Amino acid sequence: MTFSITELIERKRDGDALSADEISWIISEYTADRLPDYQMSALLMAIMFVGLDAGELDAWADAMLYSGDVLDFSHVAAPKVDKHSTGGVGDKVSIPLAPMVTACGVAIPMMSGRGLGHTGGTLDKLETIPGFRTALDPPEFTRLLESTGLVLAGQSETLVPADRRIYLLRDSSGTVPSIPLISSSIMSKKLAEGLDGLVLDVKVGSGAFMKNLDDAKVLAETMVGIGTARGTSVTAVLTDMSQPLGRAVGNANEMVESIEVLHGGGPADLVEVTYRLGEEMLLMGGITDERAEARRRLEAVVSSGAAFEKLVEVVEAQGGDPAVLHDPSLFPTAANEHVVTAGAPGFVAAADALDIGVGALRLGAGREAKSDVIDPGVGITVEVNVGDEVSAGDALARIAWNDDAALAATLPLVERAFSITDGPVSAPPMILGEVP
Amino acid sequence: MTFSITELIERKRDGDALSADEISWIISEYTADRLPDYQMSALLMAIMFVGLDAGELDAWADAMLYSGDVLDFSHVAAPKVDKHSTGGVGDKVSIPLAPMVTACGVAIPMMSGRGLGHTGGTLDKLETIPGFRTALDPPEFTRLLESTGLVLAGQSETLVPADRRIYLLRDSSGTVPSIPLISSSIMSKKLAEGLDGLVLDVKVGSGAFMKNLDDAKVLAETMVGIGTARGTSVTAVLTDMSQPLGRAVGNANEMVESIEVLHGGGPADLVEVTYRLGEEMLLMGGITDERAEARRRLEAVVSSGAAFEKLVEVVEAQGGDPAVLHDPSLFPTAANEHVVTAGAPGFVAAADALDIGVGALRLGAGREAKSDVIDPGVGITVEVNVGDEVSAGDALARIAWNDDAALAATLPLVERAFSITDGPVSAPPMILGEVP
Numbered sequence: 001m002t003f004s005i006t007e008l009i010e011r012k013r014d015g016d017a018l019s020a021d022e023i024s025w026i027i028s029e030y031t032a033d034r035l036p037d038y039q040m041s042a043l044l045m046a047i048m049f050v051g052l053d054a055g056e057l058d059a060w061a062d063a064m065l066y067s068g069d070v071l072d073f074s075h076v077a078a079p080k081v082d083k084h085s086t087g088g089v090g091d092k093v094s095i096p097l098a099p100m101v102t103a104c105g106v107a108i109p110m111m112s113g114r115g116l117g118h119t120g121g122t123l124d125k126l127e128t129i130p131g132f133r134t135a136l137d138p139p140e141f142t143r144l145l146e147s148t149g150l151v152l153a154g155q156s157e158t159l160v161p162a163d164r165r166i167y168l169l170r171d172s173s174g175t176v177p178s179i180p181l182i183s184s185s186i187m188s189k190k191l192a193e194g195l196d197g198l199v200l201d202v203k204v205g206s207g208a209f210m211k212n213l214d215d216a217k218v219l220a221e222t223m224v225g226i227g228t229a230r231g232t233s234v235t236a237v238l239t240d241m242s243q244p245l246g247r248a249v250g251n252a253n254e255m256v257e258s259i260e261v262l263h264g265g266g267p268a269d270l271v272e273v274t275y276r277l278g279e280e281m282l283l284m285g286g287i288t289d290e291r292a293e294a295r296r297r298l299e300a301v302v303s304s305g306a307a308f309e310k311l312v313e314v315v316e317a318q319g320g321d322p323a324v325l326h327d328p329s330l331f332p333t334a335a336n337e338h339v340v341t342a343g344a345p346g347f348v349a350a351a352d353a354l355d356i357g358v359g360a361l362r363l364g365a366g367r368e369a370k371s372d373v374i375d376p377g378v379g380i381t382v383e384v385n386v387g388d389e390v391s392a393g394d395a396l397a398r399i400a401w402n403d404d405a406a407l408a409a410t411l412p413l414v415e416r417a418f419s420i421t422d423g424p425v426s427a428p429p430m431i432l433g434e435v436p
Numbered sequence: 437m438t439f440s441i442t443e444l445i446e447r448k449r450d451g452d453a454l455s456a457d458e459i460s461w462i463i464s465e466y467t468a469d470r471l472p473d474y475q476m477s478a479l480l481m482a483i484m485f486v487g488l489d490a491g492e493l494d495a496w497a498d499a500m501l502y503s504g505d506v507l508d509f510s511h512v513a514a515p516k517v518d519k520h521s522t523g524g525v526g527d528k529v530s531i532p533l534a535p536m537v538t539a540c541g542v543a544i545p546m547m548s549g550r551g552l553g554h555t556g557g558t559l560d561k562l563e564t565i566p567g568f569r570t571a572l573d574p575p576e577f578t579r580l581l582e583s584t585g586l587v588l589a590g591q592s593e594t595l596v597p598a599d600r601r602i603y604l605l606r607d608s609s610g611t612v613p614s615i616p617l618i619s620s621s622i623m624s625k626k627l628a629e630g631l632d633g634l635v636l637d638v639k640v641g642s643g644a645f646m647k648n649l650d651d652a653k654v655l656a657e658t659m660v661g662i663g664t665a666r667g668t669s670v671t672a673v674l675t676d677m678s679q680p681l682g683r684a685v686g687n688a689n690e691m692v693e694s695i696e697v698l699h700g701g702g703p704a705d706l707v708e709v710t711y712r713l714g715e716e717m718l719l720m721g722g723i724t725d726e727r728a729e730a731r732r733r734l735e736a737v738v739s740s741g742a743a744f745e746k747l748v749e750v751v752e753a754q755g756g757d758p759a760v761l762h763d764p765s766l767f768p769t770a771a772n773e774h775v776v777t778a779g780a781p782g783f784v785a786a787a788d789a790l791d792i793g794v795g796a797l798r799l800g801a802g803r804e805a806k807s808d809v810i811d812p813g814v815g816i817t818v819e820v821n822v823g824d825e826v827s828a829g830d831a832l833a834r835i836a837w838n839d840d841a842a843l844a845a846t847l848p849l850v851e852r853a854f855s856i857t858d859g860p861v862s863a864p865p866m867i868l869g870e871v872p
Contacts, residue, residue, distance in 0.1 A: 042478060042611060046484075174482065
């Protein structure tokens with residue numbers, strides 16, 4: 001079946017719903033390089049304004065999902081549950097979470113992305129481990145999942161090729177923040193992993209895609225709907241991203257903080273989110289049907305060292321040198337430190353996640369463009385949380401830097417990220433809701 | 437000055453107004469091939485939804501106008517006035533109008549377009565004259581304007597290069613029907629002709645861009661505003677395009693009908709619109725300041741033969757063989773005729789311009805794509821107007837055709853274009869309004 005793409009763009013623009021056949025044709029033609037970018041970007045912009053109705057979203061998600069391979073791990077006896085975050089600043093949750101959950105008996109075929117813009121990427125953080133390989137071919141991926149129960153890899157080229165092409169185009173055509181497009185991009189990639197269940201961490205706040213709770217709820221409901229319609233259990237937890245998660249924002253420094261959590265330490269906010277998502281994954285994987293028991297199991301694999309050992313095992317299996325895990329001072333660091341301090345005593349009213357995220361990006365910890373190279377040792381350590389009382393001169397953040405110009409670009413953002421008020425400020429809750 | 441195009445697209449999408457510097461940068465970078473089509477089409481689609489405010493429209497029109505040469509005919513003593521139609525079905529008005537007005541003393545440096553989709557183009561009609569050249573270089577254009585007072589040419593490559601590029605992109609990206617984009621496209625081309633005045637024929641109805649009077653008024657006001665802000669007198673006449681203008685829809689057949697008007701004949705609706713626009717042009721050119729006197733002068737140059745002789749002079753000056761003008765039976769014709777007849781007696785309630793326009797297109801009289809070749813002899817002759825009383829078996833339209841498959845594609849459209857009702861129907865007015 002063939003259609004006129006111009007006519008389809010015009011119909012979508014004018015508010016008509018496209019049929020499943022039409023959407024399937026658009027996605028497959030574009031993926032096969034038979035539709036020009038300029039028609040696809042115009043269509044995507046029309047979708048930004050008009051949206052996709054339930055039937056169109058269903059067709060769009062299916063067309064994405066079946067644009068490439070869909071994995072089948074039914075021969076792996078353990079329940080397969082993954083977790084996905086919509087992206088934030090300081091969000092290293094996957095790194096402690098995945099070995100904790102796998103140590104409790106859940107298999108995790110995790111495919112992660114790289115950082116782009118102010119949000120970091122799990123792959124970039126993991127690759128600060130010398131030798132660690134995240135590009136795994138499908139047979140190796142399967143073999144590692146069978147042997148260790150956890151794989152921490154990049155997206156396979158054979159899964160959802162449509163998303164790679166469409167995401168690149170969206171990123172440069174102003175068509176990223178559309179709930180149906182975000183939802184179908186995320187869910188098609190996760191559903192192609194052959195999961196039994198998926199836990200979503202939907203971030204809310206200045207450092208997230210979704211700046212307010214209402215939008216985040218719609219995104220969560222949309223993603224949960226796409227998954228459950230295809231027989232995969234999906235739960236979304238809405239968590240705060242108005243300030244960075246944990247203290248470390250960067251790459252190597254986030255690995256160090258992740259290892260602290262695996263040893264029973266780490267900042268309270270990071271620990272809270274990690275355990276909450278871990279509970280959801282154990283419940284979803286059927287390891288237990290009691291949340292309190294799930295929590296106990298997670299605590300047990302941390303205190304026994306089993307969770308840390310699982311990370312060591314995965315790092316070795318993927319070619320990494322585990323020495324850095326045993327001695328985190330071996331991780332790359334920056335040559336210099338600049339401390340941002342409080343000008344006056346008071347209470348921290350804001351430690352803006354977006355400003356700090358963009359600050360870290362300018363420092364070299366992230367990428368403006370996909371081709372940029374990350375400096376693994378630079379980063380920002382946020383010393384205070386919203387609600388903390390500070391004295392004049394107290395450190396608010398420490399900037400680990402290598403390049404004068406980068407520091408100069410970063411500093412104003414980090415300075416303006418913080419605001420200190422006279423009166424007490426209550427700490428915002430970390431967990432803002434759950435869907436369904 | 438440079439900007440981030442992605443950021444500009446995002447700001448426009450989110451409803452921010454772009455600055456004049458930003459708009460000027462976008463248009464000049466795109467024209468110079470330094471912005472990719474997929475970013476421009478996304479921006480254009482955002483403009484479809486958000487629009488352009490007064491300041492942005494002003495900047496957009498200027499950036500288009502000054503993307504290339506702006507002609508200066510101040511050394512030509514006669515007033516320079518052009519006419520532009522927003523496009524319709526059977527709209528051959530320029531062909532009789534221009535020689536009539538020039539015969540009254542107004543110079544017309546007319547640059548016209550080709551037909552695309554269901555609307556015909558003046559150039560395609562003129563090129564049914566053997567040898568007639570519409571591609572003129574600037575020195576020849578100027579020389580002909582000086583010698584004959586009328587040039588009927590295609591758009592010069594050196595005028596408004598931005599429009600050529602942007603229009604091609606709009607045509608294939610679903611971003612044509614935007615009032616600010618249409619207005620700035622038309623007005624930049626006309627203002628670059630170095631005019632003293634411009635009369636716009638804004639078509640309203642199924643066969644026009646603007647389907648209803650309200651939209652057409654906004655388009656007219658927008659175009660008049662762009663012109664007057666730049667010191668050029670502009671008047672817009674809103675005319676009916678719910679049914680084809682005149683009887684002939686095609687190319688050679690429209691030339692024949694145009695020559696009838698120059699000899700004092702032709703269908704009443706075509707004559708009415710032609711004279712009304714001619715009056716405006718004479719008033720604007722200062723030939724007289726009385727409408728009735730303008731009308732008398734137009735009638736005089738028709739009855740004296742001066743208007744027809746002016747067309748002969750222009751055709752000869754542009755390399756055409758005027759024999760077809762003297763004997764219109766020499767124009768190309770089609771091999772076959774199919775007559776569509778009334779199934780029952782009654783009154784014509786509709787002779788839908790869009791259906792008949794698309795019918796003529798499928799017959800080979802127009803282009804689906806810019807590269808299509810036109811068949812000059814095929815076309816449709818509409819035998820009735822809305823309001824006419826018909827008997828069963830009366831001819832409604834005659835289809836002049838050369839190709840079986842083309843006829844089969846055309847026939848259902850022409851048949852459904854007509855509706856016949858029992859009760860009397862009043863003929864719609866041709867002139868629907870004027871701006872200002």
